[in-house]
Amino acid sequence: MLDRDQCLALDAEDPLREFRHEFVLPDGVIYLVGNSLGALPRRTAERVRRTVEDEWGRQLVGGWNHAGWYEQPLTTGDRIAPLIGAGPGQVVVGNTTSIAVYQAVAAALRLRPERRVIVSDLRNFPTDHYIVQGLAGLLGGYELRDLSEGSFEDAAVVLLSEVDYRTGARADVPAVTAAAHAAGALIVWDVCHSVGAMEVDVSAADFAVGCTYKYLNAGPGAPAFLYVNPRHHAAAENVLSGWHGHAEPFAFEADYRPAEGVRRFAVSTPHVLSFAALEAALDVWERVPMAQVRAKSMALGELFVELVGDRLELASPADPAARGSQISLRHPDGYPVMRALIDRGVHGDFRAPDVLRFGFAPLYIGYADVYDAATTLLEVLDKELWRDDKYATRLAVT
Numbered sequence: 325m326l327d328r329d330q331c332l333a334l335d336a337e338d339p340l341r342e343f344r345h346e347f348v349l350p351d352g353v354i355y356l357v358g359n360s361l362g363a364l365p366r367r368t369a370e371r372v373r374r375t376v377e378d379e380w381g382r383q384l385v386g387g388w389n390h391a392g393w394y395e396q397p398l399t400t401g402d403r404i405a406p407l408i409g410a411g412p413g414q415v416v417v418g419n420t421t422s423i424a425v426y427q428a429v430a431a432a433l434r435l436r437p438e439r440r441v442i443v444s445d446l447r448n449f450p451t452d453h454y455i456v457q458g459l460a461g462l463l464g465g466y467e468l469r470d471l472s473e474g475s476f477e478d479a480a481v482v483l484l485s486e487v488d489y490r491t492g493a494r495a496d497v498p499a500v501t502a503a504a505h506a507a508g509a510l511i512v513w514d515v516c517h518s519v520g521a522m523e524v525d526v527s528a529a530d531f532a533v534g535c536t537y538k539y540l541n542a543g544p545g546a547p548a549f550l551y552v553n554p555r556h557h558a559a560a561e562n563v564l565s566g567w568h569g570h571a572e573p574f575a576f577e578a579d580y581r582p583a584e585g586v587r588r589f590a591v592s593t594p595h596v597l598s599f600a601a602l603e604a605a606l607d608v609w610e611r612v613p614m615a616q617v618r619a620k621s622m623a624l625g626e627l628f629v630e631l632v633g634d635r636l637e638l639a640s641p642a643d644p645a646a647r648g649s650q651i652s653l654r655h656p657d658g659y660p661v662m663r664a665l666i667d668r669g670v671h672g673d674f675r676a677p678d679v680l681r682f683g684f685a686p687l688y689i690g691y692a693d694v695y696d697a698a699t700t701l702l703e704v705l706d707k708e709l710w711r712d713d714k715y716a717t718r719l720a721v722t
């Protein structure tokens with residue numbers, strides 16, 4: 325087992341160590357929630373200021389043309405594409421992941437009109453499943469089948485996450501994609517918990533969706549992305565047929581006519597100020613070797629698991645290759661345990677009913693941070709520091 329000095333030595337030789345300076349984090353905080361809301365990149369404030377003051381302030385409405393706002397859903401999509409194994413002209417940015425799920429699943433259903441089964445995963449982040457329930461209710465006549473039933477037979481579409489938000493378990497994307505296709509289904513991957521944490525490749529999938537505010541560090545409310553495989557560009561329909569997906573939005577025609585390519589999946593006015601923060605984050609990602617991110621992420625996770633030992637039940641897979649970039653542990657009083665930990669500067673989060681989540685974002689988390697986090701957790705448990713009434717009250721957002 326490594327001691328703290330050995331962890332500091334690993335930090336000193338870490339090939340990603342310089343990236344820590346790209347982020348602003350409060351002193352005394354070990355931030356292990358980058359799997360929910362990534363940390364603030366150091367250059368984001370200046371980038372957002374530029375968009376507000378120089379673009380909006382000076383160019384006013386001209387910003388749509390001259391500052392590139394109108395094209396941003398596609399130009400930013402091209403910057404995200406390499407992070408998910410996609411090519412140029414295959415990713416559109418905007419809206420939220422929930423909305424992108426709606427668009428992708430609805431488009432897939434229209435591409436498989438003869439089929440009436442939607443396979444989803446009840447363990448998936450609930451919004452994905454809620455969206456499918458709403459869509460199936462609207463359309464009528466669809467069977468929702470849970471992944472646990474183990475069958476893709478007759479499925480029109482399969483909607484899954486690459487990394488499970490609660491346990492961090494990682495799906496075998498190539499194998500599951502091939503199985504869905506062998507059954508004649510289309511597949512939509514949600515890569516919210518894998519993009520920016522590892523090399524992602526959705527190029528064999530039909531659609532993929534993801535958010536940019538977790539490992540990609542684009543900030544609260546940052547726009548989501550939607551990948552559409554080029555083999556579907558001509559036939560796939562965007563049921564949210566807003567004007568920005570129209571072939572000629574500024575012709576102001578009476579009827580909807582879809583644009584060519586992935587642009588047809590744009591919906592409406594892009595959130596320009598949020599795009600500015602996303603662009604600043606992508607400026608960092610363009611310099612990041614993702615293989616090193618994955619290697620460090622697995623090493624950090626392993627270190628944490630070793631340090632915590634068998635003190636708590638591991639909810640994540642034991643094999644580091646079968647996990648994303650988080651470690652989940654179970655404790656029946658997980659909520660007050662996490663509150664006590666946060667009070668001591670170690671920020672993780674809690675997922676009902678009993679899961680403590682710790683996300684390891686390798687660009688700004690080091691080995692000594694992991695050592696300190698695990699040591700603090702053991703102290704909170706050993707001294708039962710969580711048994712304090714002030715940790716019992718539930719906050720609105722856990």
Ligand SMILES: Cc1ncc(COP(=O)(O)O)c(C=O)c1O
Pocket residue numbers: 420421422423449451452485489514516517535548
């Ligand atoms: C796997 C997954 N999908 C979807 C979402 C929801 O995204 P949004 O609220 O941005 O639509 C989240 C997180 O909030 C998530 O973890």
Ligand SMILES: Nc1c(O)cccc1C(=O)C[C@H](N)C(=O)O
Pocket residue numbers: 359360361449489721
């Ligand atoms: N999107 C969030 C939000 O709007 C509020 C609070 C948390 C979030 C999150 O992203 C949580 C995250 N998807 C999770 O895995 O739990």
